[in-house]
Amino acid sequence: MELILSSEKRSTASDEVTSAASLIEAVLPPLFFASGFAALCYQVAWQRALFGWFGVDLDSVSVIVSVFMLGLGGGALLGGWLADRFAQHRIFVFSAVELTIGLFGFVSLDVIDASGLLFANKPLPVMVGATFLVLMAPTFAMGSTLPVLVTELTMRIGNVGDSTGRLYYINTLGAAVGALTAVYALIPLFGLDGLTYAAAAINVTIAVTGIVCVRRGLAKGGVN
């Protein structure tokens, strides 16, 4: 009798783990879709706000876009480190990163304007430094999410390429939808303010959803 009970308990625990794993695998894609959506909204809004201060000549545009991309690259390396360092808490890390982006998002246009007031009439190298400083935190955060989540999914399904393909697909799809929604709906209706607030609200929602998953024990990660 005891043996049967013990076996049933094991079976129930195993079912719970499987169900938790499949649930988190089901939750990750929509969260990462939303993350890509928000990221593109920010890209449109921040670059546009920076162009207003630093110019739309190709030199300025290139500086701003390059700094943005380099921030993503730095964030990618940071994300890899975070994924290894916090192997048991990757979904929590992802949620914290999204929260960081969201909180910055709410005040981002004011921060860019403040930076523009200070540095817009300065030489190009100072402008580059200022842009980097303003965008460092959010772009590092954005760049870090893919490595964190790909590592997490890889630990669950055991295939790096498959995990990368799935998550990059869903994230980039979100970005494509974000670009169209921004231009066709959000900016015409609410301007850049509405665009960034909508993106920030999305980030905060992602963070809360991720944290709820963690709290319910659904998102405990595998180890490398």
Place this chain on the structure above:
Amino acid sequence: MPAQLISFLVGLLSLSAETLWVRTYAFANQSTPIAIAVVLSVYLLGIARGASVGGGFCRTSANLREIVAKCVLAASAVIALTPAFIIALPRIPLLLLPLIFAPAFLLSICFPICHHLGTKLGTGHVGKSLSRVYAANILGSVIGPLVTNFVVLERVTTQMAFIILGALGMCIAVAIALADRLNSSIKQMVLAGTAFAFGLTFVFGAGQASTGAQNQLIAKLSTRDGEIRHVVETRQGIVVTYKDDVAGDAVFGGNVYDGRTNIDPRINSNGLNRVIMLQAITPTPRRVLMIGLSVGSWQYIIGGFPDVERMDVVEINPGYIDLARNYGAQNKAIHDPRVNLIIGDGRKFLRQNPDAKYDLVIMNTTWHWRMYVSLLMSREFLSLIKSHMTPEAVLAFNTTESIDALKTAAAVFPHVYRYDNFAVAAETDWRVRLADKAASEKLRLIAPAGKPLFGPRDGDVVADFLDSSHVQTLDEAEIKIGRPGEIITDRNLITEYRYGRR
């Protein structure tokens, strides 16, 4: 070849192609914000689908490096032959979308494969190793557009840039095939495919260069039919002039009407009266700021205002200066010793010269629905201009029929009225000076390059230019348009997105 290096090269190719496509598709669609968003979205959709397919290959295929070599080769062939496809296809913008999608899709197949190949499982450093592959891709994505914009497009046309990028991609495909000890039949297939694609590229590219047909792509995508006189491509944009011996050549910047080379007020095919009347209403225009040169016809006229001592002319696209050199009067105007020509952004110029003051400011603004034009019509920018104006100064700019531009000017200046499609703004009511008896005499003093603009028999022309029928108040303009104007700001961008062209 290391996965990180492949990832870098794929990023470089992909974002370089995107850069060329933004330029090409934006030109084809007159640089509307929607056009830019469509390119970006289609490119992202291509990347998304490619990543999905690439991830599938990682589940099912053992020959991943072969797939990478084939995909890079196929993408490069599409890129190289893009100008040929565009020239051959009917002029329908939607037909361009598969050409945008294809290279993004093919190159993105490589993205998960590179991560798969470059990441070691079971080491405790999965995150670190995969993030290096990702960072390498991003680094390539930064360097690609920089090289494309600052090196390639500085030297060749957009059409040739596609061909060069495609040829570079084919070289990368060969390098991957040779470096990765692929199965010899696959290697032969890649090499043969590359040789074929390279041959086609060479024949097409050489044909373009030798026949002087490097502007076929631009001619095909142009919205205006007619004989092209000049095409000037710079990294900042594309300017085309169309032959017109009667009304003066038509100038199209970024595929939209931007003026004419006419400098004869009797022909007045380019609304010269809007500039000429400024001589009557500006008390003493000694220092003039002009934002947007276009081909220089307006600048030629303003150079003839008798009080002008200095003109700061800010033009973002150096292509216009190259173009002006082909037209006698405009060429003289840009070489006028009173002219200080600045290649750059108008806002940046004013911010970097906080003490500069002007008696007359003229903006040759482009259509209000084009990308970035809000930056020249917003309350913030008009306030910045106001801070650079002397108390009696006048600001005039082309609203291109935007009621919001007029409304915004009225929110910054106490006296704003429309003269044709110009918003003319000042601290005092300039209409009084337009109606003054001395106005016609002031107009007759205009003498560009020392030649009087008006002859003794041009009394009717002068009278027409000063006629009050050209002038409208904001209220009258709102009634005509059928809605109240709204204030344009740097954050609402209404002329581009809310009321812009779809």
